[in-house]
Amino acid sequence: MKMNIFRHIVIDKPVSTIKKICILVLIFTFLLNMTSCKNSDDTNKEKQTVATVKVILPQGDNAYFNELYEQAVAEGEISEVENGISFDIITTESVDEQVDEINDAIDSVMDAIVIYPYESERINTAIQDAMDLGVPVVTFGDMVDGVKVNAAFYYDIKELSKDMLLPFKKCADESLEAIDSSVVNVVTFTDRDDLMLKYLSTEFNKNLDDRMSVVANFELSSRIKSMNEFQKWLDNSPEEIVRNVRAVYTQSDECSMGVLDAIQNYNGNIRLKIGLVTGIGGTKTLVENIESAWDDLGVNQITYNYSPVNIRYALRYAMNIINGTVERDYKGYEKKLQIVEVNRENVKKFTENNGYITRYSINQED
Numbered sequence: 071m072k073m074n075i076f077r078h079i080v081i082d083k084p085v086s087t088i089k090k091i092c093i094l095v096l097i098f099t100f101l102l103n104m105t106s107c108k109n110s111d112d113t114n115k116e117k118q119t120v121a122t123v124k125v126i127l128p129q130g131d132n133a134y135f136n137e138l139y140e141q142a143v144a145e146g147e148i149s150e151v152e153n154g155i156s157f158d159i160i161t162t163e164s165v166d167e168q169v170d171e172i173n174d175a176i177d178s179v180m181d182a183i184v185i186y187p188y189e190s191e192r193i194n195t196a197i198q199d200a201m202d203l204g205v206p207v208v209t210f211g212d213m214v215d216g217v218k219v220n221a222a223f224y225y226d227i228k229e230l231s232k233d234m235l236l237p238f239k240k241c242a243d244e245s246l247e248a249i250d251s252s253v254v255n256v257v258t259f260t261d262r263d264d265l266m267l268k269y270l271s272t273e274f275n276k277n278l279d280d281r282m283s284v285v286a287n288f289e290l291s292s293r294i295k296s297m298n299e300f301q302k303w304l305d306n307s308p309e310e311i312v313r314n315v316r317a318v319y320t321q322s323d324e325c326s327m328g329v330l331d332a333i334q335n336y337n338g339n340i341r342l343k344i345g346l347v348t349g350i351g352g353t354k355t356l357v358e359n360i361e362s363a364w365d366d367l368g369v370n371q372i373t374y375n376y377s378p379v380n381i382r383y384a385l386r387y388a389m390n391i392i393n394g395t396v397e398r399d400y401k402g403y404e405k406k407l408q409i410v411e412v413n414r415e416n417v418k419k420f421t422e423n424n425g426y427i428t429r430y431s432i433n434q435e436d
Contacts (some may be wrong), residue, residue, distance in 0.1 A: 120154040124175035125385065126168055126185040129161035130264065132291060133324055134351065138186070138378040144432040145382045155181075155389050165190040172196040173359045176203055182388040186211040186381075189265060206391045210384040212266075220391060221403040223375060223384045227266055231273035231411050234348065237372055237411075238317055241346045242281045245316045255285045257303070259296055259320040259329070267321045267350075274319060285311050291321065296328030296334070299353060304336055312340050322349035323373050330363055330371065349373045352412055352420070354430055359367060360417045373412045375420070379429035380407045 125142050128135055140163060146157030159178070162168045165188045173196065175183050183200055187193045187209055194217045197207050205219045213224050238256065245254045257276070260271040275284065278385055286303055290296050304312055320326045325348030345368060349356055352375030362373040383405060390396040396403075412420045421427060 073137060074232040118310050121181040122156050122158055122170065122178075123182045123184060123385070123388050123392070124178075124180045125157050125159040125380075126175075126183065126187075127159065127161050128170045128186055128188065129163045132261070132264070133322065133353070134376070134378055135161075138381055140432065141378050141429070142385060149385070149389055152198050152388060153393065155392055156386065162188075165192055168193055168201070169196045172200055176205055177198050180205060181207045181392050182208065184208045184210060184384050185380075187214055201401075206388065208384045208388045208391075210381055218401050220396075220401050220431070221384070221387045221405070223380065223387070223405050223407060225266075225409060226408050227269055228273075228430045230374065230376070231270050231277075233409070233411060234270065234274060234319075234374065235277055235279075237346055237348065237370070238282060238319070241266055241317045241370075242279050245343075245345070253281055253283050253314075254316040255314045256282050257300070257315055258284055258287045259318070259322075259325045260287060261291050261321045270321065270350075282317070285315065290328075291325050293324045293328040293331070296320070296325040297331040298328075300329055300332040301335065304332065304340075304342070305338055309340055313340070313343065315344055317346035318344060318348070320347070320349050323349040323356040325349065326371065326373065327356055327359065330359070330367070330369065333367055333369065343367060346370050346372070350376050352377050352426070355392045357412060357417060357421060357426075360412070360414050364387045364414050370413065374409050375412060375425075376409055377425060378428060379425050382428070383407070 082421060125146075127138055139159065142157065142159050146159060149155045149157065158217065160171050162171060168185065168188055169192055171182065172193075172343055174421050175198065176189050183197075183205055185197070185207065187197070189212065194214055194365060197209075197214060197219060198217050201207050201217075201219065208221045208223070210223045211225065211390070248254070251367050252372055258271070258274070261267040278284070286307070288296065288299050290299060316330050326347055327345050332340060333347075347363070347369055349371075350373065352373050356371065360373075363369045387396065387403070391398055410420070
């Protein structure tokens, strides 16, 4: 039923010009508010979700994959507000789960898929099926062999494995000049559960300079466990072996910090000469300790920014496909994500780059 807003305005005696104007202003204001409410409702409808991206990530018991999820959530929150594009973010523990999620994205008519794929022919087939049915696919982390996806954002792990050997070779050069020996000792900490890290440790051991000998290996990644185990090893190993340890290789910044803790806490009789400790991750905790590690302990602490913040590149590319910035049918775009060595010479510059700032804009803890 239409409401007549003029119906109850009864003028039964002469009204002054000012009063007439006031009445008209009130009526106009009422009509303006009604129009604003309608426009606001229409705007809110436009702000509602206009598209959905299925984001499929691995679930791993390590800081990298946990932060990968956090970065995706943070980017999703921005996207939903600014673009009306929502992210359905799923973590998976197996190939079977990833295949199921890809099929669900197809059945649910998702607008795009972003996936950090497990290595499997079945994953490749499922991705190809999605693309054949018109669902764009963007991959992150690892390349997918045999499938030309819309876009692939990846790390060159072979290149990283070579880069990680360089400081150890330099360490060997410097150490052998100072001691009467043809070999210096190295201790390693590796992670056997992650395929990428397993590849890196295999390449490290295979290509390590023959002037360096691995005298102990620990399959650990946490800071506390690494500290405790390394302290025990330092206290209980033969003096000639400990004295000749010049470098420690780790596969996480957390583990690297544990090694540094053990060196700092060591109160044995052997004079430690460990001059190099490496990690992976470029995390805030380690980066902020690089200068003090050198100043206080004489340890050249190095990390590599294999950073989870880079998932945002893949997510933004998927949004560009949906927004029409990138042609939906275009396939084959590749972006190699840069991994740089962070050391005491470039650490200040590293903390000022946009990637590092964005990474820690959502969370001040590692």
